[in-house]
Amino acid sequence: MYKIVKKSRAIQSVIILLTLIAMMTIYPIRMWDETIPSVSNQMLAGSSDSIGEDYLLQRFIAQYDHLGTVNLYIADFENGWNKDQRVDSFIFRMLDSNMQVLFEQKVDVRFIDIPGFCPVYINEDMNVGSDYYFFLQGQNGSRVWFGLEETASAGTQYVSRLVYNYDELQGYNIVGEYYYMVPLRKDKIFVYDAILLILAALLVGAVEAYFRLTKKDKLITVEKALRYTANIVAAAITGGALYIISVRRFFSGQFTDNIFYTIGALLGSATLFYAINRKRDRSGYIPLREKIKVHGADYLQSAFIAGIVWACCNYMNGLYDIHHRIAERQFIVFFALTILTMCKKKEIFSKITLVYAAVAAATVYRYYSFYVDYLAMNEMDLKAIRYGVLALVLSGLVIVTIAARLISMLFKKERMGRISLWYAGILGLFFILIIVFRNTRWWTVALVISFTLFYLRYALWDKKAHLLQNMSNGLLLHFVCCIIFSMLHRPFLSWVYPRFPFIFHTVTVTAVYLTLIICAALMKLMDKCKGTHKLKDMWAELLVLGASGTYMLFTASRTGFMSVAAMLMVGVIMAAGGVGKGRLINILRLFAMMGAAVIWCFPIIFTGQRIIPALSNDVYKYEVEVFPDAIERGNEWDSMYYITVERFAEVFNNKIFGIPEKGTSSYERSEEYQKYRAKRFNSNGEVVWEGGISDLYQSQESTGTGETPAGNDSEPQLNIIGTKTEEERAADDARAAELAKDAQEGDFTETPEVQEEVTEDISVYEKTEEYANGRMDIFRAYLDQLNLTGHDEMGALLPDGTLAVHAHNIYLQVAYDHGILVGVVFILLGAATFVQGCIFFGRRKDSVPCAAMPAAIVVAFATAGLVEWTFHLCHPAGFTLLVVLAPLLFDMGKKKDETNEER
Secondary structure, X not given: OOOEEEHHHHHHHHHHHHHHHHHHHHOOOOOOEEEEEEEOOOOEXXXXXXXXXXXXXXXXXXXXXXXXXXXXXXXEXXXXXXXXXXXXXXXXXXXXXOOOEXXXXXXXXXXXXXXXXXXXXXXXXXXXXXXXXXXXXXXXXXXXXXXXXXXXXXXXXXXXXXXXXXXXXXXXXXXXXXXXXXXXXXXXXHHHHHHHXXXXXXXXXXXXXXXXXXXXXXXXXXXXXHHHHHHHHHHHXXXXXXXXXXXXXXXXXXXXXXXXXXXXXXXXXXXXHHHHHOOOOOOOOOOHHHHHHHHHHHHHHHHHHHHHHHHHHXXXXXXXXXXXXXXXXXXXXXXXHHHHOOOOHHHHOXXXXXXXXXXXXXXXXXXXXXXXXXXXXXXXXXXXXXHHHHHHHHHHHHHHHHHHHHHHHHHHOOOOOOOOHHXXXXXXXXXXXXXXXXXXXXXXXXXXXXXXXXXXXXXXXXXXXXXXXXXXXXXXXXXXXXXXXXXXXXXXXXXXXXXXXXXOOOHHHHHHHHHHHHHHHHHHHHHHHOOOOOHHHOHXXXXXXXXXXXXXXXXXXHHHHHHHHHHHHHHHHHHXXXXXXXXXXXXXXXXXXXXXXXXXXXXXXXXXXXXXXXXXXXXXOOOOOOOOHHHHOOOOOOOOOEOOHHHHHHHHHHHHHOOOOOOOOOHHHOHHXXXXXXXXXXXXXXEEEOOOHXXXXXXXXXXOOOOOOOOOOXXXXXXXXXXXXXHHHHHHHHHHHHHHHXXXXXXOOOOHHHHHHHXXXXXXXXXXXXXXXXXXXXXXXXXXXXXXXXXXXXXXXOOOOOEEXXXXXXXXXXXXXXXXXXXXXXXXXXXXXXXXXXXXXXXXXXXXXXXXXXXXXXXXXXXXXXOOOOOXXXXXXXXXXXXXXXXXXXXXXXXXXXXXXXX
């Protein structure tokens, strides 16, 4: 970083580097897409008959693997009525080759010119060459006429077969434009890469010529050159963000939202510029190569711990047994790798491990040759087998290295690390009991074996003081990766999931996970506070703490807030130095810094989580999640379904403080949103319509726009192609007139569509929340059914005969699953862990980083466990708790261990 180079060479190197990065985004990353149109000759031959309760079914064959948009030609449209709400949309469903519905959406026609093309946003992956269908139907009495063309003269062979109700309209199809989105193809890749290379060569040459002519080629450090480049990139990002948020207002029509997003963009920009331009202390600079040489094993261990947390998250998100099997094996793989990082290089590459590796490789090859290759298995089963084989091989390597180390110590008469006998006795008793009373549960056996090996390897490790710090780093590394994933793929919704579930599909699990992250961030902050109280020295730790606290606020989870509050009280009080009044001042200072960090980060994270997923347009959802179509299809950056500041405040106040929500049941009906959606922009981006929805209707009615049905003789009409009889048309007209009359008189007798919409808008979480409110009944059921030996099945019967799968209390759950005796020992182990954690902190606070972590984690675990299930091999909270027990077992001596102090 501090290498001295010529300024011209630095600029040229940056140009070449940026060019290479740009080329990589084209290939192999393939970030950029191109649009391939499939458009017919558009020779209008007539129109369909009116489509109300009838339907049109259009078949087409997929030409590429992702369909972005389809423009359908609408010849005419007549609105319907839903109570007093005017309906200006029709139903669009997409079906696969098996006639299974892929998705359904309501297509709004208010802001298109009729007759003309109406865009339908698809954004769906396709199987090239397979048949797909469009199902088109009116909504709440609305009627639509589609323009038709003759298939023979359309000029495309990929669209054919049009069905009107049950009758095929032979020789016709809907006039449409199909736009496929695919990564740039080879010819364009070569063209764009060539353009980039030419531009780079010209710029490099221009820089060389400039400095030769001016003879001002000064010396500069690599760090300064990178800083200049980063400032330019950051300025471009800031300018673009402010333009689309504040000038064009692409994401909201509400003044409050745009002001808040602007503040978030400015604060984010300020943070970015500070991170780039802050002064760095060069006195303690260590080259990256030296850092890797000294701390490479620690970096690997942190990365593998992040992998373990990833596997735990996969387990918690798993919906089926196969998902859980895969996650468990992923867990074992990364756990084994974590244990192996405690070995010295000579232990891993010894003769015995090389022999084991050869035998394992031969066994795996034979297994795959004679078993996997000859069985027809689906991808999930193969994935489970691959992870299972890898888990067995790595677990065997762990056992071999531990056994070899123990044998070596026996011959050399070396001693293992000191052990706390009383605490080890309680933990050992618990491990024995959960195996004896496992009651068909094999995960308890896997837990005992895995962590027994882990504790043994830890006892043999000469860098015990590194574990808690590596654990914190691993948790935070996973959290940072999750922020990136969430920003790109997990939109923050307003009506379906207003309590943001982050990377999970259950908001309570999210809250427990974030409690662990806040604890890890707090530990890093506490360690930094030991040497300084200057904000400039701890800005990174405060940012991570502020980001994790912000996401916790997004969950609006009382469980999470309660757990964090308990953990913070213990962690801050333990870590705050000084005595008497000075200690109180330190505690208040720490809480003030953490509060300021959350206040600073909240607008930044809120703005990013609202805007970036809309720009990314690549939603990742779990099977139990139901996202609004406008979000999944990515067609509306300003959709009502994205979170707003006002909506978040309503939900938060309701869930945390019990303040009733003041919003309507549908944000689409709010006057402010309707006024905004009614705005129409010209080609220059200038607003040409400022009226509300009612004003727009009046304007249309006064000019006759969009109000003339196809059957009206006052306007020239297309040739009607279809099978509807005069009697059916008369019935449609009578039905439409009746709906319009009911809307004017306020007489609404039929509301099936309204009920359907309400059902769709209820989220999975909101459905389960009603069930979760009965926790006292669940607790009572579990208490009544406790026994000494436990139960085979997980779940107690409620008085109404339903099964409560979880007790929503970890103490009741352990006692129910394994018996009352195991439950008592479990509580005793928790109390002993807290006591041992406090003793450990008192003895090691000055020599071991993150020394307060065991006590803080057990408090967070115990508090969350009052209302949630948190103890399992693959639960993030259970795994974290069991890991931080290791120092309490083998690092409790009063004397300092020289090898333990090395870090």
